[in-house]
Each structure stands twice: as structure tokens, then as C-alpha cells.
Amino acid sequence: MKFFYAYKVPILTSHTAEPPPYVCMDDPMCTNKNILQEPAKPVEFPLNNKMQQALSDLVAKYDAEKMIAGLAVTQIGHPYRMIIFAVPDDPVLKKIRPDLEQTMQKTVWFNPSYTPLSPEKRKDIEGCFSVLKYVGPVERYTHIAYKATTEEGKEITGEASGYLARVIQHEIDHLNGKMCLNHVKENEKIDREEYITARKKLQDLARKELAQTQFSQPRQSNFA
Ligand SMILES: [Zn+2]
Numbered sequence: 451m452k453f454f455y456a457y458k459v460p461i462l463t464s465h466t467a468e469p470p471p472y473v474c475m476d477d478p479m480c481t482n483k484n485i486l487q488e489p490a491k492p493v494e495f496p497l498n499n500k501m502q503q504a505l506s507d508l509v510a511k512y513d514a515e516k517m518i519a520g521l522a523v524t525q526i527g528h529p530y531r532m533i534i535f536a537v538p539d540d541p542v543l544k545k546i547r548p549d550l551e552q553t554m555q556k557t558v559w560f561n562p563s564y565t566p567l568s569p570e571k572r573k574d575i576e577g578c579f580s581v582l583k584y585v586g587p588v589e590r591y592t593h594i595a596y597k598a599t600t601e602e603g604k605e606i607t608g609e610a611s612g613y614l615a616r617v618i619q620h621e622i623d624h625l626n627g628k629m630c631l632n633h634v635k636e637n638e639k640i641d642r643e644e645y646i647t648a649r650k651k652l653q654d655l656a657r658k659e660l661a662q663t664q665f666s667q668p669r670q671s672n673f674a
Pocket residue numbers: 577578579580620624674
């Protein structure tokens with residue numbers, strides 16, 4: 451583990467009144483969708499004004515969503531290597547994502563990358579804020595190594611598995627211009643609204659099952 455200079459980026463609060471709308475592949479009104487298919491630019495420190503604005507928008511957008519796992523800043527039109535995500539220790543989410551073994555609190559990473567630690571993959575349903583009409587099954591590595599720079603400017607490395615590894619891969623792929631959901635086979639696509647309705651029913655069922663045990667109800671990860 452290596453430390454950069456002591457620049458501290460104020461990240462976990464945002465002053466953006468209204469962050470930009472999502473860039474969506476399947477929205478005919480969206481004029482800047484190329485950003486979703488191009489590699490994003492590395493972030494340099496200290497952040498310049500445009501990067502500061504991107505960061506502020508990213509946090510504001512994330513905080514405004516109720517069902518969110520993560521977001522890449524390219525999804526709101528900024529061309530930088532920045533992501534935000536969280537995998538909460540949520541018993542309801544665990545029932546729905548049985549591979550949720552590892553959790554992580556709300557995290558912003560700059561210039562993140564990953565490499566698979568084994569060829570093993572797992573398929574599971576993913577939703578994406580950049581795809582309006584459908585969700586679908588995406589194969590992901592089950593165990594990865596990651597590298598990133600934190601908001602404290604600290605370079606970190608680590609390993610992630612299961613659902614956390616999935617969320618990290620989804621977000622970092624965005625920075626590499628990859629939208630895995632775009633490659634879901636036609637017959638495997640699931641209507642997004644139907645999925646959200648079905649997911650809510652599953653969550654309600656899981657809550658009922660868990661009702662006899664004491665649990666809190668944090669933010670539920672879902673879309674990325
Ligand atoms: Zn996405």
C-alpha cells in the first residue's frame with residue numbers, strides 16, 4: 451500500500467443542487483451516449499474544477515437514488531475514471547443476492563481497475579441506469595483483485611468476491627466503455643419495470659420472513 455500526497459477530497463457530502471440526468475443507450479433523446487462506449491480519462495490529483503464538479507455530481511446523483519448499488523460518473527456525462535458504490539450488510543438484500551458475502555460502505559474510487567483471480571464466473575440479473583427498457587443476466591468473475599485511489603488519495607488494493615465483485619466489475623467496465631447489459635441475448639432480456647415490480651415483491655417477502663428477527667433496513671442495492 452502506498453500513499454500519495456496529503457490531498458483530501460471532500461467527497462461524502464455534495465453541494466450539487468441538481469446533478470445531470472443519466473446518459474441512456476436506449477433513450478432517443480440522449481445526445482451524448484458515445485461517452486458510454488469510450489474509455490474514460492484518468493483522474494489527476496489535485497482534482498481540477500471539472501473533476502471536482504464531476505465528483506460532486508456523482509455523489510449527489512447516488513444520494514438521490516433509493517435503489518442503487520453503484521454509479522460510474524460517465525453515466526451522468528463526465529468523462530472521468532470515477533465510481534461510487536456500496537454493498538450494505540442488509541439481510542433483505544442477502545436473501546435476494548445469495549452470493550453477498552462481502553460488504554463495503556459507500557465508497558468513491560478514482561482510476562479503479564480489476565483483474566480476475568480465477569476463471570470462475572456466475573450469472574445474475576443486473577440493472578443499469580444507462581439502460582431504460584430492460585435488465586438481464588450478466589456473467590461476472592466471482593473473485594477479483596482490485597486497485598484504486600481513495601478520496602484520501604491513498605492507493606489501495608484488495609480482493610472482492612460474490613456480489614461485491616459483481617458491482618465493482620459493473621462500474622469499472624463502464625469506465626472502459628463496456629456495457630455488458632448491451633450484450634444480453636434477446637430471449638434473456640427482462641422488462642425493467644416488470645423486474646422492479648417482481649423485485650419489490652421479493653423484498654416484501656424477504657422482509658416478512660425476517661420480521662421476527664431484529665434488523666435495520668438500510669439502502670437496498672439494485673441498479674448500477
Ligand atoms: Zn450500469
